[in-house]
Amino acid sequence: MNYGMQFGPLWPSARVSLLSEPKYGALVNNFSWGGDVVRDLQGLRAADFIYAAQNGPAGAEGPAPLSPNIQCYTFPKGDICRFPPARPDTVGILGYYLMDAASLLPVLALNVQPGQLVLDLCAAPGGKTLALLQTGCCRHLTAKDISVSRIKRLHGILHSYLPKAARDNVSVSVEDGSNWEQVERDVFDRVLVDVPCTTDRHSVMEHDNNLFTRVRKKERQQLPMLQMQLLVAGILAAKPGGEVVYSTCTLSQLQNEYIVESAIKMAETQFSIDVHVEDLSCFRRLFQDTFSFYAECRVGELVLPHLTANFGPTYFCKLRRAQH
Numbered sequence: 001m002n003y004g005m006q007f008g009p010l011w012p013s014a015r016v017s018l019l020s021e022p023k024y025g026a027l028v029n030n031f032s033w034g035g036d037v038v039r040d041l042q043g044l045r046a047a048d049f050i051y052a053a054q055n056g057p058a059g060a061e062g063p064a065p066l067s068p069n070i071q072c073y074t075f076p077k078g079d080i081c082r083f084p085p086a087r088p089d090t091v092g093i094l095g096y097y098l099m100d101a102a103s104l105l106p107v108l109a110l111n112v113q114p115g116q117l118v119l120d121l122c123a124a125p126g127g128k129t130l131a132l133l134q135t136g137c138c139r140h141l142t143a144k145d146i147s148v149s150r151i152k153r154l155h156g157i158l159h160s161y162l163p164k165a166a167r168d169n170v171s172v173s174v175e176d177g178s179n180w181e182q183v184e185r186d187v188f189d190r191v192l193v194d195v196p197c198t199t200d201r202h203s204v205m206e207h208d209n210n211l212f213t214r215v216r217k218k219e220r221q222q223l224p225m226l227q228m229q230l231l232v233a234g235i236l237a238a239k240p241g242g243e244v245v246y247s248t249c250t251l252s253q254l255q256n257e258y259i260v261e262s263a264i265k266m267a268e269t270q271f272s273i274d275v276h277v278e279d280l281s282c283f284r285r286l287f288q289d290t291f292s293f294y295a296e297c298r299v300g301e302l303v304l305p306h307l308t309a310n311f312g313p314t315y316f317c318k319l320r321r322a323q324h
């Protein structure tokens, strides 16, 4: 009922897509020595959607501020082929990581540059952490999450995809990222705040761990407050001039634009920190051949699931902390 009102005639198509098989992208692992990975993916008739966007007509309008070195192969719009599982190279490192390709957009939007200190505040199980590391730009990556079991999965991913030398560059800890007292302030060049949300695709399909069950009602009601606290913590952790990306995998305006707008007000009133929303509309133009975007967000960008491009939902919004 809620999404019907929010999206009007777009909702039936998004709804049926959420109820259908999702599409995956293959994030190429730049740390793998399996030289055939890219050739194998190309052999499947998949293409690197990031390279294609930057070298296509939309990319000709000038370089977009994207995190570099990330390669992700997807099948064309309308093609529902699947990727086979990734194979290990001679030292056991896997060649690619299968994920919702739209989940890479927040990482690309973070625009990580060489030598930067990066914080991933809600990192587990680690798909975006792995993507951040593919940039080869992080002087150090700090990954935090409140869940012990999910942090174990993050360690598993780091072990399967990174050689030891690259893992040394990452510190992982179990922590409540929403605690404003504990957060290291004014430290990071880039902060990713990929918050817990109603995970719409999971919620419509799976019974286990479903946030809409009666016993989780209170947790669900408290979710927007937690999301706002996490985003404010991310803003506090960023250096003056630093960039923060907020992301979710829900269509809910209450968990997306509303949280961004509230956190900006909170940072200003409680901490006298000015934060500006950065325009990411170039993403809509650049990646229109791969994703179906919703053009009406007040702030930020939203990938709407569509049967011909069944990625998302992914919402992402980039904020910049003022210098003073």
Ligand SMILES: C[S@@+](CC[C@H](N)C(=O)[O-])C[C@H]1O[C@@H](n2cnc3c(N)ncnc32)[C@H](O)[C@@H]1O
Pocket: 121, 122, 123, 124, 125, 126, 127, 128, 129, 144, 145, 146, 147, 150, 175, 176, 177, 178, 194, 195, 196, 197
């Ligand atoms: C959407 S998931 C993150 C997915 C992850 N970024 C990835 O790409 O694999 C949200 C995460 O937030 C974590 N979380 C929930 N509350 C938290 C808190 N107070 N502090 C830190 N992490 C929290 C959850 O355990 C969950 O792993």
